[in-house]
Amino acid sequence: MNDIAQSLFQQHTDELCGAALRAISGRTDAHFRKGRLYLDDTLVPVLAPHLRLDTGNHTFNDFRAVADGLALRLLASDRAIYDASCPDDEIGRLLYDFFEQVRLEATAASEWPGVRANVQARFRAWAQGFEHSDLIETSLGILLFTVMLTVWSRVTGCVLSEAQQDLLEATRAGMASEIGTELYALRRQREDQQAYARTAAQLAAKISANLAAEIALDAREQKRERDNRSLFSLLLTPDAQQEEGFDVAPAGQSRVFDQHQSSYRVFTRRYDRVELAATRVRRAELKQFRRQMDEDRAALSIGVAQLAKLFRRIFRIPQDDGWVFGQEEGILDGRTLSQLVASPAETRIFRQDQVIDRVxxxxxxxxxxxxxxxxxxxxxxxxxxxxxxxxxxxxxQTELLGFTTGAWNGGRAMKDWQRQGKPDYPGRLNEVCHLLFKQADTSWSRARLDIAALLKNDLYREGVDGEAVLWASQRLLEQSARRRTLIVVSDGCPMDSATQYVNDDYYLASHLQQVVRQTMVQGIDVVGLGVGLDLSAYYARSLAIDPQQALTPAVFYEIARLLAGGHRR
Structure with a gap:
């Protein structure tokens, strides 16, 4: 499957599975992305190994079964009870989480025959994959596999295959006296999460101790130890660590900002300006930049028309557009009653609502x-x-805006502050420059040359993000569109050396967080697009992209998914 087909498959799968997840769990804030559970945009870690998928080798049925299993977690598992007994060590957490998922698949799924069939099929598929992997050849692998299949069979009442029973027989017989009491209790307590959790934690602790002892015994055989640890690196990596490994933007609370009741100050606006970016580039140079952009764009295999269809689907709003008359079904049209009397065989006497999609x-x-x-x-x-x-x-409707400063290290604003005796708490201390690359009332075809000013190196200086977000949001509010989205593209926290010098490190960052909250209240959907950095410290919904990665269709579909987050139906 090529990149575009894979991305479309994943998007369609996530939409359908997410709808099923919300319908079963009753949680409108629940979403499904690449086999993982999110509440709004917060990842919910789930360690049960049969509920963890990669995106390359699985069918829709696999993803749907995982979504069903995650829905059961939201529907019937009390997080406070779960956390109260959860072990501290990695192996213990894995087993404990798995035991809780088995309880849910044995109890909550009983009211949903289709869900129960799905989760059982998913577990059996996972078990079969484990059974035919190299992991089963290690002593740790067979021990872990035996515990998981035994608990699953005992708690759910499902029967293992003959091959599995033969494979586990020796290991299970050796463990029977040690864990038999807990196995019996788990089945008996499966309707009582609190009692079940305590027993599950005890069983997880026993198995964890056995596994730790086995690792210690195998430590003398270094190759075998590496094989054993590869097993646990496969099984024990938390979902929260499986996301892209981007650094998180630093965030902290500004002491200066707090001392002045979260009041942001500007020393002077005398030198601030808003400019057309293209006016700062010679015409010949601008055309050269545009040719370079077109060549780079041509080298990519990005279907712009396909991407446009996806955006239209994301942003469409169904609207009534009158009636369609002369239909064979629908609402009876009173004007046709006389026609019905005259011609009883006539069936085109109904009218229907006509609904069209608008953006x-x-x-x-x-x-x-x-x-x-x-x-x-x-x-x-x-x-x-x-x-x-x-x-x-x-x-x-689109705009492309930019923000920078008119100078390095404060420029004329800094000099004015020094001439005035360096008064305390000057606030922002630099010349702000806001740039217009493409305005809302200008089409892409007319603005394409001006957009090329993005390649002008001397536009890039320092950044005062909070004021830029405020400026961009005010421009958005002036537009007539019913829905508004602001995408902030950045590679770090706000940074202006002069302002930081006279205040503290997080002065501009605290202001940015305040402005983003206020902007969201105004009805503007604000999202962050981090360039090699996770911007979640500033934007509740954000996506980090790798600036070294090639621009594949998958990158654009991830951005589309980010934008769709504020428009889920």
């Missing part, structure tokens, strides 16, 4: 034009240009 959406992309972003300018220019073109084809 009433505005999207503003706000680019951090700080110095560190300069090295990413060429790749980002193609990414943003493609997004703008696809969004425009989908009927979305």
């Amino acid at each position: 009433d959406q505005a999207v503003t992309i706000l680019l951090d034009c700080s110095g560190s972003m300069r090295v990413h300018a060429r790749r980002l220019s193609v990414l943003l240009d493609t997004l703008l073109r696809a969004l425009g084809m989908a009927g979305v």
